[in-house]
Structure formats: structure tokens, C-alpha cells
Amino acid sequence: MTCARAREAFVEGWGREGSGNSSVLDHAGACPACAEELRRLSSLLETVSADEVPDPGAGYWETFAARVRARTGEGTPRLRRFGTAPRLSRRAPWIPAAAAAAAILAVASFWLVATRTSVPGGGDLATLRSRLETNLESATDADRTAAADILPMMESPTDSEAWLQATWAPDEESAEESLSRVTTILSPSEGGGLPDTSGWAEGLSKEQIDALIKDLAAGEGTGSGGKPEAGTG
């Protein structure tokens, strides 16, 4: 078990049976860094879980249903048989899917070149681009929307190396999962990387993206963490 997987498994199981599963404990026993990290993580999660909601009092709960009923009128809702109701409509994507896809490609390429970081597990910029394109072709609208949701997170400084290790598992996941994870690895490194990447690529066309990637791959990116010009191509 890797350090990243041990930490993920710990969080997935936290608060339930299995949070102390033997694989995680075995790993922590042999890895002082993870043992310390899991201890701090546990402390944090326990603190959050201890954050109590002030109880509004027994009177509040006793009258709550009546107050709701008063607002609904006296009618009683009737259920149709399951399966006859229309699906709930999906919320509109935060930004158009195509723009999100373009942003992912462009930012990934820029990030890799700017930080001179190879794709974890081997590969290079072309490998990542190919993989991203394949994933995006098979991704659902929801995944593209999810990708768009993640892009703003890139404004938050995080430890990108840790995220790379924690989120990249190209041989073990579906295209959907991979797409989601790939968007996650785009977080800029603390104190450098891309300080504001959440919106700059949204309006670019595929041709512009291709040109940008070509330029970046040739080493003509800013490499300084600055925001590239949208019209590079």
C-alpha cells in the first residue's frame, strides 16, 4: 500500500468500522511519516466531528412538522408508482463542457511544462494530452461539469507533488475517474506554479489550445507561473 492510498483509505473508513483496517495500520506502523499524518488527520476529523449544532430546543422540534404542514396547506401528497416520474433535470454546467475540456487540456499542458514535471508513472506531455483527449471523449457531461467545478480550486495553494501521488493511478481506474483525478492534479504547487488558472482558458478554441500546447511543448511557455495570453495561438 502506498502512502497516498493509506491516507485515502483512512479517510474513507474514518468514523466507520474499518477505519483502522489492518492494511492502513500495517503501513502506518512501517512509515513514520504516515503515522504522523494519520494522527494529525484523525485529530482534525475528531475536532470537526465535535463541532456541535446548537439545539433549538424541544419546543422547536415538537412544532416543526406542524409549521411545515401549515405552509403546505392541508392536502396530502400522493405518490405515483416508482418509475413513472420524469428524471430530475441536471443542473446546467457551470461553464460549457467544451470550454471545460479545453481548459483542462491547456492548463495540464501549461502546468507540466511550467513546472517541468513528468507524468507520474512515466510518460510526458504527449502522453498526458493523449490520455486527456481519450478521457474527454468518453466523459459524461457530469464529469465535464465536475472538471469545471474543480478548476477554481486551482487557486488554492496545495502541495502538488502530494496530489500527484495521491490522485494518479492510470492503470486502476475508469476514464471517468481518471478525468476527475487528472483535474485534481492540476493544483498549483505552493509558492509557485499557477496562481490564477481558473478562468484564463475558458474561451479558447481547440485550435488555440493545440497551438498553445505546441508552443508550450517547444519550451516557449512563460514557465514563471504567470498567466499566459489567451491568444497565444
Added chain:
Amino acid sequence: MPDENGSPPGDAGILDRLRNGDRDAFDDLVRLYQRDVYHVAYRLTRNAGEADDLAQETFLRAYTAIDGFRGEASLRTWLLRIVTNLGLNVVQSARVARRSGDDVEGAAPPVPADAERTVIESERMTRLGPAIRALPPKQRATLMLRVNEGLKFKEIARIMGCTTGTAKANFFHAVAALKESLKDFLG
């Protein structure tokens, strides 16, 4: 024992009664889940008045939409999805900020004093509220659903309308931010 959708046994009974026009069934549904819904509303808004509004609005939406409830998730998950989405709208529209003077975190009824709680623990809890409020709304919601409501990431993804990977990413970003905010108090 929960069924294959994770629904508790009470769900089926309530749904059957609603289907049969039982006038009290919806009240029972409200009573069964009112605390869960209110707690999520409060944790999102950190405001008792907003939480009350959100909780009532959640059940009103459920009342009008239950005709379309298909039973793919438990009633609890369905209600938590409604209240989470409503709460995110409230937080994102900064309504809470405009009303922050009436019942913000610092003025909320305090956690009952614990004589054995250390100064560091007290300080940690004091710092926690502002640190959570500072999180982006989706990260705040994800953290709360995982830690306080005990939901799996798959359930959180269903509630938030995102992928499991996105839910995990939101969670770990929230954890990273809180670790930074509370680094002096985590021992």
C-alpha cells in the same frame, strides 16, 4: 436493516402510506428526518434562523416533489440533497453574510462546557468555526456530509451532483485548508 439503496425500513412504510393517501405520513417523514435536515442546514449556514428557513423550505420542496421520488436513494439522502443544494445557494448568494449579525458562529449557543477540556482544545474549537466558514461552500458541504453526517463519498457525490473523485477532491482540499488554519492546535 437498510435495503439495497441504503434506505432504512421506515422509508418503505412512509412511502406506502403516502401512496395510500395517509394524511399523517408526511408529518411522520418530517419528524423522522427534521434533525438531520436542520443539522445540515445549520452547518452550511452557521446561522439558526437561516437553518430554520432552509429546513422548512427543504420539506416544502420535498412535499411538492415527492411525487417524482423514485426510490433510487434513501429518503434521507434525497432530503440531504435538497437541503445541501438550497444551503449552497444561500451561502453562495451571501445571504448569511448580510444577516451575520443575528446569530453567527461566535454568538451561537456554546458547546456545553467540559471541565476536562484543555485550553488548547477550547481554542481549537473556537478557531474551527471561522476556519470552516472560510472554506469554499462545496468544500464545506462535502466535509460536513462526510464527517458530521457520516456519508460515504459515493453518497456525497450523489447529493452534490458530482463524481466520487470530485467529492474526494473537495474533501481533501477542505482538510488541507483546515490543517493549515488549525496547525497550531492539532498537536
